Amino acid sequence: MTQAIKINNLNYQYDDTQTLFDDFNLTIESGQWVALVGHNGSGKSTLAKLVLGLIAANAGEITVFGVPLTVETVHEIRGQIGMVFQNPDNQFVGATVADDVAFGLENQQLPSNDMPSRIDEALNIVGMQAFKDREPHTLSGGQKQRVALASVLALAPKIIILDEATAMLDPDGRDTVMQTLQALKARFGKALTLITITHDMDEATLADRVVVINDGQLILDGTPAAVFSQRDLMHDNGLALPFAGELAAQMQPAPANYLDERELIQWLSRLKK
Amino acid sequence: MAITFEKVNFSYGAGTTLAHAILHDVTVNMPSGQVTAIVGQTGSGKSTLVQHINGLLKPTQGRVVVDDFELTARTKEKQLMQLRQKVGIVFQFPENQLFANSVLEDVMYAPLNFGADKVAAQAAAETALRRVGVAEALWQKSPFELSGGQMRRVAMAGTLASDPSVVVLDEPAAGLDPKGQAELLQLVLELKSLGKTVVFISHHMDHVVAVADQVVVMHDGRVVAKDTPAVLFNRDLDWFKKMKLDLPKAGQFAEKLTAAGMKLPERPLTLTQLATAINTEVGHE
Numbered sequence: 001m002t003q004a005i006k007i008n009n010l011n012y013q014y015d016d017t018q019t020l021f022d023d024f025n026l027t028i029e030s031g032q033w034v035a036l037v038g039h040n041g042s043g044k045s046t047l048a049k050l051v052l053g054l055i056a057a058n059a060g061e062i063t064v065f066g067v068p069l070t071v072e073t074v075h076e077i078r079g080q081i082g083m084v085f086q087n088p089d090n091q092f093v094g095a096t097v098a099d100d101v102a103f104g105l106e107n108q109q110l111p112s113n114d115m116p117s118r119i120d121e122a123l124n125i126v127g128m129q130a131f132k133d134r135e136p137h138t139l140s141g142g143q144k145q146r147v148a149l150a151s152v153l154a155l156a157p158k159i160i161i162l163d164e165a166t167a168m169l170d171p172d173g174r175d176t177v178m179q180t181l182q183a184l185k186a187r188f189g190k191a192l193t194l195i196t197i198t199h200d201m202d203e204a205t206l207a208d209r210v211v212v213i214n215d216g217q218l219i220l221d222g223t224p225a226a227v228f229s230q231r232d233l234m235h236d237n238g239l240a241l242p243f244a245g246e247l248a249a250q251m252q253p254a255p256a257n258y259l260d261e262r263e264l265i266q267w268l269s270r271l272k273k
Numbered sequence: 274m275a276i277t278f279e280k281v282n283f284s285y286g287a288g289t290t291l292a293h294a295i296l297h298d299v300t301v302n303m304p305s306g307q308v309t310a311i312v313g314q315t316g317s318g319k320s321t322l323v324q325h326i327n328g329l330l331k332p333t334q335g336r337v338v339v340d341d342f343e344l345t346a347r348t349k350e351k352q353l354m355q356l357r358q359k360v361g362i363v364f365q366f367p368e369n370q371l372f373a374n375s376v377l378e379d380v381m382y383a384p385l386n387f388g389a390d391k392v393a394a395q396a397a398a399e400t401a402l403r404r405v406g407v408a409e410a411l412w413q414k415s416p417f418e419l420s421g422g423q424m425r426r427v428a429m430a431g432t433l434a435s436d437p438s439v440v441v442l443d444e445p446a447a448g449l450d451p452k453g454q455a456e457l458l459q460l461v462l463e464l465k466s467l468g469k470t471v472v473f474i475s476h477h478m479d480h481v482v483a484v485a486d487q488v489v490v491m492h493d494g495r496v497v498a499k500d501t502p503a504v505l506f507n508r509d510l511d512w513f514k515k516m517k518l519d520l521p522k523a524g525q526f527a528e529k530l531t532a533a534g535m536k537l538p539e540r541p542l543t544l545t546q547l548a549t550a551i552n553t554e555v556g557h558e
């Protein structure tokens with residue numbers, strides 16, 4: 001298996017007073033969908049910025065598809081990663097929504113004939129084609145998040161990192177994004193690696209793997225079922241289980257093992273008979 | 274303090290060729306001492322609506338009355354100070370409201386601005402920061418060197434510190450971790466118990482059910498429903514689809530259970546209601 005991202009013995013601190021990451025290790029296989037969760041201030045966004053080379057590690061090594069991240073390689077590596085930042089305002093560069101989506105494509109030196117259709121396609125997926133000529137800063141919160149997503153989708157990068165990119169979406173927008181991610185995964189398989197940073201545990205269940213961090217330390221790492229079996233540990237870390245998991249804990253009798261929503265419904269409907 | 278919108282129309286860029294009409298004939302009342310939730314799909318006008326409550330936007334037509342203050346197109350900027358003392362807003366993107374050199378100074382700004390002395394402002398700021406779970410280790414940091422969730426908490430503290438009678442929260446749970454979300458709901462209920470009027474925008478129907486006395490539904494710049502959560506969330510499923518709204522998760526789960534052959538007597542709105550209903554149902558067999 002190829003490794004999309006490999007983080008080895010990472011050390012990082014913003015200032016002298018406190019070390020955030022101390023000897024941190026994480027490997028993400030190509031084609032994996034990883035949900036990264038943790039309480040506020042646990043280091044999720046920092047980790048994403050380190051991988052993008054927006055900030056530099058104090059020690060340790062980050063490799064992306066086998067290439068070590070250095071001053072020389074950072075440009076090439078960033079070209080393979082599409083990231084949606086936690087605050088979409090920090091990411092808009094274009095004067096209009098269409099310019100904004102075009103910006104990344106221009107950097108990719110895509111033939112200019114292909115650009116309009118790529119832009120339209122991406123805006124279409126997120127339902128924002130009618131807003132093409134609007135200035136991004138005049139959009140509503142959810143509209144901004146949709147455009148930020150379109151800009152990344154248009155690039156068709158090998159690695160997509162979404163930092164709470166659905167936090168302000170309405171239910172419809174959230175469903176669209178989750179379905180789009182699932183469709184992309186199905187289409188690109190091993191060629192697309194996804195990292196979603198989220199506080200929504202129901203969203204995290206869609207991933208292949210859930211990684212829990214707390215103050216720069218890896219607390220849990222495994223399949224959604226394995227991680228969400230640890231209810232007390234999750235609660236102790238300021239987190240929760242998906243809705244079905246919290247519900248199962250209230251059942252009398254409670255199921256013996258962790259069940260996801262579909263399994264819990266099956267289990268309950270069998271109890272009834 | 275009661276809030277009343279009377280026949281409010283609002284356009285961005287009103288009077289220019291680029292005018293965008295956003296709010297249409299909005300008449301709605303948010304009773305004093307209650308929690309009013311505002312829901313509706315992306316772009317339906319929720320943030321635009323609530324920015325009228327502290328005069329950040331003024332109605333193009335119609336009027337907004339907050340307690341004894343009347344806001345119209347003609348209200349002068351210098352009169353707004355009086356309104357802003359009554360109404361605290363936490364914006365959808367909290368970064369945009371942070372500005373000072375340190376977290377503590379940022380939160381002290383509003384009380385100082387409204388006439389508190391330094392000692393009192395600092396005491397109010399410290400109480401507010403503790404209330405929203407901002408660790409003391411962060412108080413001397415720049416508010417721009419915080420995580421997303423920490424910024425939102427600081428913005429919230431900045432609004433609470435001046436003890437406004439009306440608290441407006443635009444999507445306050447976004448970016449908070451699950452524990453922070455639960456604490457936020459507690460905070461809203463506490464504000465209500467202190468007699469404050471709270472306006473709460475959310476896409477999370479579970480949060481709405483947990484705190485709201487009434488729910489206002491916006492659609493394309495109009496108010497299309499106003500009900501208690503119990504009444505609203507018992508409407509037909511088709512209506513929710515049309516409004517692009519969700520049921521609370523307990524209601525969604527119950528629908529899936531029905532499809533799998535277990536029908537509950539009533540639509541549950543909370544996890545506790547759902548668990549009780551299932552336990553009763555299973556126990557009967």
Ligand SMILES: Nc1ncnc2c1ncn2[C@@H]1O[C@H](COP(=O)(O)OP(=O)(O)OP(=O)(O)O)[C@@H](O)[C@H]1O
Pocket residue numbers: 014015020038039040041042043044045046047086417418419420421422423448450
């Ligand atoms: N630019 C910065 N300068 C100094 N400290 C920072 C900076 N950005 C973040 N921090 C600190 O580093 C820690 C980790 O922040 P980070 O943004 O990575 O958290 P996070 O897990 O993304 O949290 P959230 O869920 O709130 O977004 C926090 O304690 C934060 O205060």
Ligand SMILES: Nc1ncnc2c1ncn2[C@@H]1O[C@H](COP(=O)(O)OP(=O)(O)OP(=O)(O)O)[C@@H](O)[C@H]1O
Pocket residue numbers: 137138139140141142143168170285286293295313314315316317318319320321322365
């Ligand atoms: N400055 C502006 N100029 C022109 N149109 C604007 C401006 N600000 C907002 N709009 C438009 O007004 C409509 C309502 O926006 P508003 O921010 O009130 O929506 P919202 O209900 O809060 O949505 P969300 O749930 O996405 O935050 C949107 O279509 C938006 O694009």
Ligand SMILES: [Mg+2]
Pocket residue numbers: 044045046086163420421422
């Ligand atoms: Mg973050």
Ligand SMILES: [Mg+2]
Pocket residue numbers: 140141142319320321365443
């Ligand atoms: Mg809004």
